[in-house]
Amino acid sequence: MQAGRTEEFHYRVSWRSDAVRPGFHPSRRSGSGERFHGLAPLLKHPDPRRIDLRASVLDPFGGYAVRIYEQRSAIKVFAIVDLSASMEFRGAGHKMDTLADFLGSLALSAYRTGDALGIIGCSEKIHAEFSLPVCRHPAMALNLVNRLRRFRPKGTNARGLANAAKCLPTSRALVFLASDFHMPLTLVKRILVSLGPQDVVPLVFWDTSEMGGDATLGFRRMRDLEDGSERLLLLRPKLRARLEESYRDRRDRLVHLFLSHGREPLFLEEGFKAEYLTRYFQRAL
Template identity: 40%
Template sequence: MSAPEDGADILYWPRWRPGGHRIGAHRGQQAGGLGTFRDTVGFLHLPDARRIDIRASLRDPFEGVAVRRFEARSPVETYALIDLSASMRFRGRADRLGLAAAFCAALARSATRIGDGFGLMAADGVFREDLYLPATRHRAAAGLAAARIGDAACAGTSAEGLMEAARRLAGRPKLVFLVSDFRWPEATITRILSALALHDVTPVLLADTAEDDGLPAFGLVELDDLEGAGRRLVFLRPSLRRRWRQREAARIETLRGLCTPFARPPFRLADRFDAEALTRHLLTT
């Protein structure tokens, strides 16, 4: 299993301001006594003598009393949605399912450390109740749920069960990471992303450089379709390898286009988990 870097947290912020009165780490909708200075308002609007701004009050030509108002900090719920279709069994330079587990472990640690909730849902053709974790701020429970992903069975031929995950996320907006190799029909990708459009969604594209750089220019290669189409012996040559790479590049570009109306651009996670690269992606998209 790929292991996250020691102490490397995923840093993120939601695209919306969360509501609620619980204290958290993100800029919220509510004004409160703690947080970042927001503005000053009249005493009648916020009758709190502890936060009277003397300087602002003295500058008021109408001799009103000004009170400092602060921007409250609120928590959010983060969810990892994991594709467990059969193609996720692929092992090249890394174990794809282990890479997903390493990502979940880092997200669980990062979220619970700042008071956010971490939840996990997984699916193949059906929703996997055995791996479901509602959002929790309990660090140990979140870590255990993330670790179970590395040992999960991947036998389904689709990820249609993620539609049930989208239905269970209904309600307040959440921060959602959709983790998959995205070897789905375009219609399935669009349907799942549109079902999650209420939320702040980051697709995490699991990849492996062995699928590209590991192909020889010449030679016989036995290809195994993990989703049931069997094995096939293929004679590789430079032109075929070039077409293979072009189709893979086109697939990723198509995925990027499908994500545009519903989610952030996909983040490509290849070979090993890199918390810093994911943080840069989240903070710039």
């Protein structure tokens, strides 16, 4: 996706929002929606326009019953993003550009859906300068996106992701967890446990070239995907095969871990397109 051509994607949740603010999503609240929720006494819900004559006539105590409808409500949406050194990787694409494309699309999508958006940027710690308090207008988010396009991550780890839950509300929210997850699986699990009550959508930012799968044989300068350090390796066919096998094994382990916490991950290996997430949510529901 190119700057200036931001597209929105369509997301849905299967749970019911407790928010008072009307919106797009299923709600636990009654209000001015179209979906029938049930009947209630007129004295409890004094709206004579919604008197159900049939139910009232059948009431043995002679009371009046009104029809109650389900209100559709807004939700809060968050993006928790990894800003450690491995996100600076450049191969077929640039992970930070892919991340910025995603956040721009998310800002537009949340705004048009009527939801509030917050962003939390993390490496070893939470970066206040790359975090955004919950707001409903996309301008602040798009400003942060532009700054991220110029940012060069240097954090040596992503442990700050495990602290991001402290910045989230106690009520349930839709949380996009954006990282390449080049970190110990024990840390990934700790992050997911910390986000337990939230609806977490894992976005895995990968590039096949970072695993050496399409690299030519011979001496290659390989980068440590966790701390950003580099070293010179002699890439032989056997070593390349081991790298490819490690790549597949890592993917399988991540998929299993995320599924055990409620959501299938979405791997972004060829940049970002809004349609990827639209199809993801269509499959999920």
